[in-house]
Amino acid sequence: MLGLSPQLAALVFLVLITPICAWVVFTDLKFMKIRNKAVMALLVVFALAGPLLLPLDVYAWRWSHAIVVFLVGFILNQIAHFGAGDAKFAAAAAPYFAHDAFHVELSMLLLxxxxxxxxTAHRIMRAIPAVVNATPDWVSWKRKDFPMGLALVGTLWAYLLIVALS
Known part of the structure; x- marks a missing residue:
């Protein structure tokens, strides 16, 4: 299975990461935290499945995406109050993205x-008493900051879906 088509590789990655993405969305909404275990799980999926799904040169180069995004996320965490969990998740998600101009533009548009x-959806949902009453212990309803994991997960998931369907 070395080096499947980009569409099939994206579909397999999508299936493998969907439970992790659901976990990240839940924990970010409920606790305003993206767990290190979720970040590691995302990296482990890429580490184990990547060499089976992608050509080895592509797989190896995509690890550089994680390093670059981690460094940018670290800087944003220090100067712009970007969440550490968000930075780590973005870095762990980075290897799943191709780096040519089309894919970079698509990724930025999706983000x-x-x-x-x-x-918008989070602010609307937290303004609905029935929603808040159904989930009264969710920290994200009470804090001013935003659970960025929702957007990061959505971007990763939608990107892989678009590639899989292209």
Whole structure:
């Protein structure tokens, strides 16, 4: 199975990461935290499945994405109050993205769209008493900051879905 088509590789990655993504969304909404175990699980899936799904040169180069995104996330955490869990999740998700111009533009477009949509949806949902009463212990309803994991997960998941369907 060395080096499947990009569409099939994306589909397999999508199936493998979906439970992790659901876990990240839940914990970010409930606790405003993205667990290190979830970040490690995302990395482990790429580490184990990547060499079976991608050509080895592509697989190896994609690890550089994680390093670059981690460094950018670390800087944003220090100067712009970007969450540490968000930075780690973004770094762990980075190897799943291709780096050519089309895929970079697609990724940025998706991130912008999911930032706006997730922020708006979160603010609307927390304004609905029935929703808040059904989940009264969710920290994200009470804090000013936003559970960025929603947008990051949405971006990763939608990207892989688009590649799988292309």
């Amino acid at each position: 912008c769209a999911f930032l706006l949509a997730a922020f």
